[in-house]
Amino acid sequence: MPETRKESWQFGFMMCFGMVLVMTLYNLYINDMLSTITFTEGTFNFLTAFVIAFMLDMFVVSPYAKKTAGKAVGHTGNKVYMILAVSTCMVIGMAFFMSIYGLITAYMHTGFQSGSILLDYLNVFGKNFVMALPLQIVVMGPLVRYLFTNFIKTNAEAKEV
Known part of the structure; x- marks a missing residue:
């Protein structure tokens, strides 16, 4: 999809924005905080999570996810397999790191839930992964690829002509 560094940043920004927005609302819902958190607190929570997620996506998770997916799929040439492999690797990596962030923020607000951090x-x-994988593969991935292809790529190609 993205072919240049600028396009990678644009694609990553769009994907992160959508995933973090939905996952923030999901986590507020499952922790029964939608009715207790103020709009300002929710916005701050979203923006903080977005900045962390975007940096993790661009500099940590994405490079390794693409390498791992490339090795897993091999040289089949099947674009769908590659998209599914990259999406799955991205969700595993992002859920791993963002769950650490979520756990830290939960501990700051409510304290320890059980006797074990692990x-x-x-x-x-588990809760984040179960939501994020279908969200990424079924909703956000196709939506962002559609928007990116029809608006970002089209505008970039039009400027070149």
Whole structure:
């Protein structure tokens, strides 16, 4: 999809924005905080999570996810396999790191949930992964690829002509 560094940043920005927005609302919902958090707190929470997620996406997770997916799919040439492999690797990596962020923020607000940090982390990771994988593959991935292809790529190609 993205062919240049600028396009990679644009694509990553769009994907991160959508995923973080939905996952923030999801986490507020499952923690029964939608009715207790103010709009300002929610916006601050979203923006903080977005900045962290975007930096993780661009500099940590994406390079490794693409390498891992490339090795897993090999040289089949099938674009769908590559998209699914990259999406799955991205979700695993982002859920891993963003669950750490979620656990830290949860501890700051409510304290420890169980006697074990590992159990709390696995609980958060599991809930995030179960939501993020279908969200990425079924909703956000196709939506962002469509928007990117029809608006960002089209505008870039029009400027070149």
